[in-house]
Amino acid sequence: MARGSFREHLLRVREDAIISSVNHLLAEKGFDLMTVDEVAADVGIAKASLYKHFASKEALAAAAMVRVLERGAALLDELAARPELTPLARLRAVARWALEQQLLGEMPTLPSQNSTLRAELLGSKAYVDLLMKSSDQLGEWIVQAQASGDIDPTLPPEVVLYTVFARACDPVPGFLKAGGQFSDEQIVELVLRSCFDGLRARS
Amino acid sequence: MARGSFREHLLRVREDAIISSVNHLLAEKGFDLMTVDEVAADVGIAKASLYKHFASKEALAAAAMVRVLERGAALLDELAARPELTPLARLRAVARWALEQQLLGEMPTLPSQNSTLRAELLGSKAYVDLLMKSSDQLGEWIVQAQASGDIDPTLPPEVVLYTVFARACDPVPGFLKAGGQFSDEQIVELVLRSCFDGLRARS
């Protein structure tokens, strides 16, 4: 390995550590309450050094979001490569992953109202591309699941798509975890059931 | 009416105007992005005057939350007084109300992670009492709806309760509204259906 690429490797490892810290802090406190000082302390470097890697707090958050989307996209690829799974099973697996990540404290939560942050995200080609690619893949499965009669065909596909996405910031798992009477696995199972099967009894 | 009570009336009217502003700003921007200066400007008084009515920004938010809970409790009372409604219909009406309030920009959203705010809310007897009273009423209807076979009896009642509560901060209505191809009424209907009937098709 050439010296240059070795240094690049070290750089990427460090930036990955930064993004991991940001990811956890975003999941724990959200964007507004997360401070750059905390990130620096968590990574173990000086704040000024952070700004050599990322231009702003928004850029930090955007990087964390891109990494989450990359991991989500990787999951979609895995699921797409398993022909034994029905489209419905794939959608369920995606929702399950979002819930699991959230319970593990690995799902960053962003305030959708912060306009500077929105601008940064929408200005990031990596973010927008990943989001579109994932939406397209999910949309395909949704249409297929509706055609086969597994997903309610009278629901507009967007409703199904957003409902799956929304599991990433569903407050119900947090409430149930705070209650303390269910394991994480049980919580995931219960929320998945309430989402896909609904609150109403099935005859 | 005595002069004292007239002054008290004026005071309450003013405080109600303050709480209305806070309510809208909380719904629009959330707690962290809402500034006390904005509240003062919106009400049309000086910031220092605000602090004569409420001791802190957290107290402002708590007052807004209490008023929302009061309105919710009033709805519960109305629903309880209509014997023709099934428990399921009542639960649906509550979820519908939460969605409608949210689409109208009347549902304040709080960051559940902000500890100073949590402390203020949990320290407010009015807030805690209303929350408990409402939860009890809803819990009663849930148990009844499960007994009659309308709500899935295999779901723990807490899951149903939290799922209904969560409609107040569901991001799906906002996404659908941003999409621009559904009316508010259609959005409420679609989200209600996905919540109660689930994404999966019903045979």
Place this chain on the structure above:
DNA sequence: GTCTATAGCCAGATAGAC
């Protein structure tokens, strides 16, 4: 690229006159 130190700003809260 890393650090210490600090600039600059903004928001929550208060002082004090009226």
Place this chain on the structure above:
DNA sequence: GTCTATCTGGCTATAGAC
């Protein structure tokens, strides 16, 4: 109780030495 003016602290971001 209302106002103007100000204090205070914390946060983002940067300067400049090494």
